[in-house]
Amino acid sequence: MLLAVDVGNTNVVFALFEDRTIRARWRVATDPRRTADEYAVWLLQLMQIQGFARDAVRQIVISTVVPRALHNLQVLADKYFGLEALVAGQGLAEWGFVADVDEPRSLGADRALNVIAGHAAHPGQHLIIIDFGTATTFDWVDPQGTYKGGIIAPGINLSLDALVSAAAKLPRIAISVPRQGESVIGRNTEDQMHIGVFWGYVAMMEGLIARMRAEIGQPAKVIATGGLAVLFDRHTRIFDHVDPDLTLDGMALLAERAIAAAQNRTQE
Structure with missing residues (x-):
């Protein structure tokens, strides 16, 4: 089995793959100070509870947008699984696509993995990939799988936190569909905040995608990912x-490519 570890700015997701199918997943808050031993106590207990043996894990791949978190996860792989983890974007796990932008090295690992998985699932098409995370990103991938650029916008939770922290009298609300449906005129403060946050975000997405499609100048399929994609x-x-x-899925594809690359090197 493959253990994929995806380190985001907010959460770390551990996913167990078997033949490209996710069998289990677990989530913990991102903390660069968390040690390998702390990860192991938490992860190995969860694996045991769900009936997965430690020695069933034959490969580990780590993707991170938080560089300080990488070392302890590599130690986790070595100390508790006896494996050398692949690091997404490095060595045998290089991205394998062209980033046609001014600073290719600045592309985040999560966005690069979305490019790989998106193009593999929808080859030969222009894609706009929206990822709802700490930031909301919009990425253009051309029919050859080349990354052509994109947009970074504040994530909806980040926007809401900024609003509440800057305005002392505004209440903290949850991200949800406004209870008055599609009406955009609220009758009280809380409803008005829900409208502004939710429908404002929908309008932002629709506007940016329309502008991207116009600039691309050809039909582009829009792929959404991240926790809030289903809600929107x-x-x-x-x-x-x-x-x-x-x-x-991009991590699983990258791990497969790494295995193939290692086998090719052995045969040579």
Whole structure:
């Protein structure tokens, strides 16, 4: 089995793959100070509870947008699984696509993995991939799988936190569909905040995608991923496909490529 470890700015997701199928997943808050031993106590207990043996893990791949978290996860792989972890974007796990932008090395690992998985699932098409995370990113992938650029916008939770922290009298609300449906005129402070956050975000997405499509100048399929993709999909028609596991699927593809590359080197 493959253990994929996806380190985001907010959470670390551990996913167990068997033949490209996710068998289990677990999530913990991102903390660069968390040691390998702390990860092991938490992870190995969860694996045992769900009936997965430690020695069933034959390969580990780590993707991180938090560089300080990498070392302890590599130690986890070595100390508790006896494996040398692949690091997404490095060595045998290089991205394998062209980033046609000014600073290719600045492309985040999560976005690169979305490019890989998106192009593999929808080859020969222009893609706009939206990823709802700490930031919301919009990425253009051309029919050859080349990354052509994109947009970084504040994530919806980040926007809400900024609003609440800067305005002392505003209450903290949850991200949800406004209770008055599609009406955009609220009758009280809390409803008005829900409208501004939710429908404002929908309008931002629809506007940016329309501008991207106009600039691309050809039909582009819109792929949405991340935790809030399903929520927004119910209230806008801009998504052609929703894949909550796109980033993890990219990690599984990258691990397969690394195995093939290692075998080729052995044969040579």
